[in-house]
Amino acid sequence: xxxxxxxxxxxxxxxxxxxxxxxxxxxxxxxxxxxxxxxxxxxxxxxxxxxxxxxxxxxxxxxxxxxxxxxxxxxxxxxxxxxxxxxxxxxxxxxxxxxxxxxxxxxxxxxxxxxxxxxxxxxxxxxxxxxxxxxxxxxxxxxxxxxxxxxxxxxxxxxxxxxxxxxxxxxxxxxxxxxxxxxxxxxxxxxxxxxxxxxxxxxxxxxxxxxxxx
Numbered sequence: 001x002x003x004x005x006x007x008x009x010x011x012x013x014x015x016x017x018x019x020x021x022x023x024x025x026x027x028x029x030x031x032x033x034x035x036x037x038x039x040x041x042x043x044x045x046x047x048x049x050x051x052x053x054x055x056x057x058x059x060x061x062x063x064x065x066x067x068x069x070x071x072x073x074x075x076x077x078x079x080x081x082x083x084x085x086x087x088x089x090x091x092x093x094x095x096x097x098x099x100x101x102x103x104x105x106x107x108x109x110x111x112x113x114x115x116x117x118x119x120x121x122x123x124x125x126x127x128x129x130x131x132x133x134x135x136x137x138x139x140x141x142x143x144x145x146x147x148x149x150x151x152x153x154x155x156x157x158x159x160x161x162x163x164x165x166x167x168x169x170x171x172x173x174x175x176x177x178x179x180x181x182x183x184x185x186x187x188x189x190x191x192x193x194x195x196x197x198x199x200x201x202x203x204x205x206x207x208x209x210x211x212x213x214x
Contacts, residue, residue, distance in 0.1 A: 066157025093144025140178020
């Protein structure tokens with residue numbers, strides 16, 4: 001799936017690739033002028049992601065993880081090696097990747113456990129070569145969960161879904177914190193496009209009207 005989004009600075013597009021047994025949405029954010037791309041949440045099947053990159057002549061410049069759960073990051077090792085690029089994760093989720101439960105889930109899902117990310121994410125603007133995004137700390141699903149804003153696009157990870165919100169019963173989850181994070185997201189314009197970590201794409205306006213958890 002490829003969507004074009006005219007931005008005042010860049011002509012952005014994205015591809016969505018559904019990977020793994022938990023059907024995680026991996027996204028590739030694309031600067032259509034340069035083909036430079038950021039890979040978001042390569043949760044599994046790195047070969048499938050690489051195929052899409054090569055098929056579309058994309059130029060990966062970084063990997064950004066919305067959080068550290070294994071179903072969103074197990075493809076990092078192979079992609080980092082293939083493209084010689086850095087991967088970014090909020091510092092509050094570094095321990096999530098190396099936790100006992102992550103190791104147990106990796107075994108259960110037969111997924112490789114990624115090595116420690118190379119770069120720490122902080123809230124605010126992040127410019128990598130020709131692409132600039134805004135990192136918004138949206139904890140609750142996990143301590144270091146983030147949303148990535150690129151123009152009208154909101155890559156929400158497992159914080160906000162179509163018709164639902166992220167679970168908070170895993171270690172590090174916090175219902176009060178996710179409520180505050182959701183309030184942040186609802187401040188964006190109704191036509192902002194929500195690209196969740198699982199399930200279908202939606203908009204902020206649609207979720208305001210139809211999401212029973214908001």
